Amino acid sequence: MHALVFVTAIFSAFAYASNSTNNGRPAYRFLPGDPDWPTESEWNQLNETIQGRLIKGVPLAHTCFGPTTSQAEVVCNALRNEWDFVTPFLEDPVNVMSPYWQNDSCNPFLASIGSCHLGNMASYAIEVADATTAIAGLSFAKEKNLRLTIKNTGHDYLGRSAGEGSLALWMHKLKGISVLTNYTGVSYSGPAIKVGAGVEVWEAYSAAQAEGLRVVGGGCPTVGVAGGWLPGGGHGPLTSAYGLGADEVLEYEVVTADGHHLVASPTGPHADLYWALSGGGPGNYALVLSLTIKAHRDGPVGGLALTFTNDNADTYWSAIEAWIRYLLVIDRTLPAVHTSATFTSSFFSVDFVTFPGATSEQNITSMIDPFLAKLKQLNTSLASMETHLSPTFYDHYQYFTTASINATNETLSNRLIPRKTVQGHLPVLIQTFQNISNINSAAVFVINSANVTHQNVGNVPGSNSVLPAWRDALFELNFGLELSPEASWDTIRDHQVQVNDWVDRFRTLTPDSGCYMNEATWNNAHWKVDYFGDNYPLLAAIKAKYDPEYLFFANAAVGSDVAWQTDIDGSGRLYSR
Numbered sequence: 001m002h003a004l005v006f007v008t009a010i011f012s013a014f015a016y017a018s019n020s021t022n023n024g025r026p027a028y029r030f031l032p033g034d035p036d037w038p039t040e041s042e043w044n045q046l047n048e049t050i051q052g053r054l055i056k057g058v059p060l061a062h063t064c065f066g067p068t069t070s071q072a073e074v075v076c077n078a079l080r081n082e083w084d085f086v087t088p089f090l091e092d093p094v095n096v097m098s099p100y101w102q103n104d105s106c107n108p109f110l111a112s113i114g115s116c117h118l119g120n121m122a123s124y125a126i127e128v129a130d131a132t133t134a135i136a137g138l139s140f141a142k143e144k145n146l147r148l149t150i151k152n153t154g155h156d157y158l159g160r161s162a163g164e165g166s167l168a169l170w171m172h173k174l175k176g177i178s179v180l181t182n183y184t185g186v187s188y189s190g191p192a193i194k195v196g197a198g199v200e201v202w203e204a205y206s207a208a209q210a211e212g213l214r215v216v217g218g219g220c221p222t223v224g225v226a227g228g229w230l231p232g233g234g235h236g237p238l239t240s241a242y243g244l245g246a247d248e249v250l251e252y253e254v255v256t257a258d259g260h261h262l263v264a265s266p267t268g269p270h271a272d273l274y275w276a277l278s279g280g281g282p283g284n285y286a287l288v289l290s291l292t293i294k295a296h297r298d299g300p301v302g303g304l305a306l307t308f309t310n311d312n313a314d315t316y317w318s319a320i321e322a323w324i325r326y327l328l329v330i331d332r333t334l335p336a337v338h339t340s341a342t343f344t345s346s347f348f349s350v351d352f353v354t355f356p357g358a359t360s361e362q363n364i365t366s367m368i369d370p371f372l373a374k375l376k377q378l379n380t381s382l383a384s385m386e387t388h389l390s391p392t393f394y395d396h397y398q399y400f401t402t403a404s405i406n407a408t409n410e411t412l413s414n415r416l417i418p419r420k421t422v423q424g425h426l427p428v429l430i431q432t433f434q435n436i437s438n439i440n441s442a443a444v445f446v447i448n449s450a451n452v453t454h455q456n457v458g459n460v461p462g463s464n465s466v467l468p469a470w471r472d473a474l475f476e477l478n479f480g481l482e483l484s485p486e487a488s489w490d491t492i493r494d495h496q497v498q499v500n501d502w503v504d505r506f507r508t509l510t511p512d513s514g515c516y517m518n519e520a521t522w523n524n525a526h527w528k529v530d531y532f533g534d535n536y537p538l539l540a541a542i543k544a545k546y547d548p549e550y551l552f553f554a555n556a557a558v559g560s561d562v563a564w565q566t567d568i569d570g571s572g573r574l575y576s577r
Contacts, residue, residue, distance in 0.1 A: 002104040015168035016167060023171050023331035024512060025204070025549065026576060027475075027576050029145055029146060029165065029574040030144065030145050030165065030570070031163055031164065031554035031571065036382050037180065038140075038144045038146075043124065044198055046136070046140050049136050050133050050137070050269055051133075053127040054124060054125075055093045056123070056124055057093070057122045057124055057125060057168070059078065059095065059106035059116050059117065060079065060088055060106065061079050061091055061107065061108040062107060062109070062116055064076040064079065064116075065106065065114075065116035066113040070178070071427070072167065077173070077204040077377075077544070080108050082107060083107075083108060083408065083485045084408055084409045084485055086153070086155070086408065089154045089171065090154070090172070090222055090521040091172070092154070092534045093122075093125035093170040094118075094121040094122075095121055095157075096156060096161050097154050097155060097156070098159065099241060099408065099409065099487065099492050100157075100411065100492055100493075101162045102119070102494060103120050104373075104487075104488070104489040105117050105119035107485070107486075108205040108488040110486065119164065120208060120572065121162060121164075122149050122151070122165075122167060122168035123166065124164070125168040125169070125170040125390060127170050128169050128170060128174060128197075128289075130172050130217050130289075131198075133258045133538075134169060134289065136256065136463075136535050137167060138257065138259055139549065140167065142257075142549070142551055146165070146167045147148070147163045147553065148166060148475050148551055148552065149161060149231050150169045150171065150287065150552075151172070151174065151284075152169050152198055152224040152226075152227035153222055153224050155220065155222065155224070155228065157410075157518075157520065158517075158520065158522040158554070159522050159554075159555050159557060160283055160432040160554035160557070164572030166417075166572070171197040171224075172198040173198055173290060174198040175196055175198050175199055176195070176199075176208045179191070179193050179208070179211045179213065179295070180193065185251070185266075185288075186293050187266060187371075188250060190295075190296055191294070191295040191296070192293060192295050193207065193208055193213070193215055193273070193290075193292070193295045193306070194252055194290055194292040195290060196226070196289070196290045196533075196552075197224065197227060197291075197292060198223050198224065199220070199226065199227070200223065200224055201221050201223050201224075201225060204225050204393045205217055205397060206317045206394060208394070209298060209393070211295075212297065212298050213295040213296060213297065214238065214297075214298045214392070214393040215238075215240045215248070215294070215295050215296070216234070216236060216244070216247075216248045216294075217229075217236050217238070217245070218235070218236040218245075219236050219340065219401070225245070225293075226252070226288050226290065226291045227288075228518055229518065230282075230291065230293075230519050231243065231277050231279070231280065231283075231288070232279070233246050233279050233284035233466050233467065233517065234246055234518075235448060235452075235516065235520065236338075237352070237354040237393075238356070239338060239395065239452055240337055240338040240450040240451045241296075241336040241338070241354075241356045241451060241488045242296060242454050243458070243459070244279070244457075244470065245293070246278040246464050246465075247452070247459055248290045248294045249292070249293050249294045249296060250265065250266075251263055251264065251265040251277055251291065252264045252265075252286075252288055252292075252294060253288070253290040254273070254277075254286035254287060254288050254524065255287045255289060255504075255544055256273075256286045257286070257542075257546060257548075257552060264277060264286070271287060273286060275464055275542070276539055276546075276558075278465055278554060279464045279531070279535075280539045280558060281517060281539075281554070282540075282554075283339055283540060283554050284543060284547075284552050284554055284557040284560075285547065285550060285552070286546060286547075299356070299392070300356075300359065300389060300390065301356065301357060301358065301390050301395075302355035302358065302361075302363060302364040302367075302389050302390075302396075302411060303352055303353060303364070303389075303390070303396050303399060303400050304352070304364050304367075304368060304388075304431075305349070305350055305351060305352050305384075305386045306349070306354040306368075306382055306384060306385035306386075306388055307347060307349040307350070307382065307383045308346065308347070308348055308380055309347045309348075309383055310345060310346045311472070312379075316348070316380070317430055317433070317434060318378055319348065319380045320348055320430065321427070322371065322374040322375070323348070323350075323371060323567060324426060324430075324475075325369045325422065325516070326370065327339065327422070327474055327475060328423065330367075330372065330449065331419070332494075332543045333357070333413070333452040334367060336356050336357065336451075336456075337352075337353060337356075337367070338449065338450050339352075339353045339447070339450050340353075340447070342446050343449075344443065344444055345437035347383075351400070352401070353368075354393075358389060359389075360389065361387045361389055364387040364388075364389065365387055365466050370501070388400075401405075409483045409484075409485065409499075410481070410519075411480050411483060411495035412478060412482065413479065413502065413503045413515065413519070413521045414477055414478045414516050414519045414520060415476075415477050415478050415507065415513065415514075416469045416472075416476055416510070416512060416513045416514055416515065416516065417510060418472045418473055418477075418512070419473070419474060419507075421510050429509060431504065433445060435505075436479070440502070442481055443471045443479060443480075443481060443502075444477065444478075444481065445477065445483065447477055448476045448478070450475070450476075450477035452471060452473075453472075454471055465532075465538075465539055467515075467516075467517070467532060467533050468533050468535070469512070469513045470514075470516075472512075476519075480495075480499055481495045481498065481499065492553070494520060500521055500523065502517075509573065514530045514533055515531055515534075517532075517556070520556070521531070522556050524556065525557075528554040531556060539561055540558055540562075544559065544562075549563075550564065562577065563577060564576060
């Protein structure tokens with residue numbers, strides 16, 4: 001026997017024989033192939049308990065790596081056509097969208113040279129139908145010492161929905177929606193909407209509109225409202241008008257790690273859990289089955305989009321500087337307006353402006369006239385511009401967005417840019433954009449501006465666990481790189497390194513700010529401060545209270561560095577700290 005194999009075998013045998021630690025936790029979570037991995041009979045028994053809702057994890061493109069048949073080729077071609085989009089991943093119980101967490105395994109574009117294995121995807125998933133199903137899954141994972149993951153749509157850059165050898169709780173089928181015309185609570189009375197954990201943003205928008213209402217949701221139609229979006233903070237087109245998603249939530253229906261089915265609200269015995277779930281990160285304190293959020297009377301919404309190109313480098317970057325400076329004016333004079341803009345070294349696009357309460361197309365144009373005057377001074381011509389007045393918010397949203405928004409072919413992170421940075425250091429910020437673009441001309445930047453100050457939102461500091469830096473931010477700045485569907489694993493990792501370097505550059509410029517955790521990197525060395533700020537100690541105490549065995553685990557989540565560490569030997573296994 002080769003020496004390395006022999007030593008590894010001895011280590012493994014020793015580990016399997018002593019799977020315990022002094023802290024009371026197992027030394028590691030089991031993986032397929034371990035002697036104590038559940039038997040087929042045990043999996044079958046679980047399946048009977050949950051009425052046949054156990055699903056074995058299968059790589060999405062496994063057909064492409066099997067025998068070549070005409071039917072297989074049809075399936076593979078369809079996958080290749082959709083691989084950069086969200087569609088194939090939404091209805092799959094284990095596969096996730098991020099190329100990094102796909103680990104380049106079973107890529108349909110690499111069928112001739114690659115291999116196909118589950119990699120980071122869950123080994124099994126339970127289609128959660130209710131609290132009873134969820135409790136059965138939690139109990140089985142705990143009893144059998146399995147890693148537990150939670151997946152809805154698989155929109156995630158941090159790998160929180162993935163985990164090698166895990167049992168996934170698949171929340172996507174919890175599609176219940178109830179519109180409550182007269183919700184009454186301690187701090188709020190009025191219309192509300194209760195959504196299951198599997199409800200996507202567009203579904204919530206549509207249901208609210210049917211009742212003459214609108215709700216806060218994300219910018220991407222297929223993001224889950226109650227999944228990672230809201231517990232992570234949750235920004236979108238209506239956040240200037242009403243607040244972040246976490247500012248709007250009234251209560252959560254959850255199952256805790258010890259199997260209790262309960263409701264957490266701002267008052268009562270679980271107010272601390274409500275606080276933690278409202279901005280302290282998803283999938284970590286309890287399993288959310290549904291949540292109830294405020295709804296607001298609908299009405300006209302104005303929209304605007306425009307583009308210009310880099311025909312002269314000096315005037316181009318000056319025009320972008322003018323847009324960012326004009327955001328201060330919008331923030332002060334039209335605090336309900338939200339804007340989203342994308343730019344690279346070659347083009348700038350205001351993708352859409354959301355202007356609740358606009359009364360006419362002229363009303364919309366007047367809002368942007370001062371910026372247009374500045375472009376004229378800079379001799380910058382618009383390539384396109386349009387305005388549109390919609391009768392309802394969802395009509396506006398559908399007009400300016402599409403369901404085919406790319407979500408799978410990006411390496412992404414972000415920084416919250418404070419008002420004071422724009423007021424006092426805007427030239428340095430613009431120079432940082434230029435420097436990054438000079439390093440890599442393919443760099444993409446997205447500016448999502450929203451006034452979510454406590455004054456505008458109508459709450460007070462400490463109301464929830466939203467990262468405090470959000471309240472000081474003029475906008476959230478996304479930045480990243482697109483990936484070819486045929487990108488090699490080396491390219492995917494190199495992009496991750498490069499984007500983390502850009503995070504560091506913007507952190508130097510904004511040392512007292514932070515990052516929106518849902519659109520960040522999993523291996524940011526400063527994640528505790530950047531993602532949670534001063535809330536971290538209290539969040540850690542609540543995590544320990546409701547999940548003392550740390551059954552829930554996710555990358556860069558509160559307490560993730562307390563109990564478990566991943567991949568210390570290249571196996572993908574969770575080891576006890």
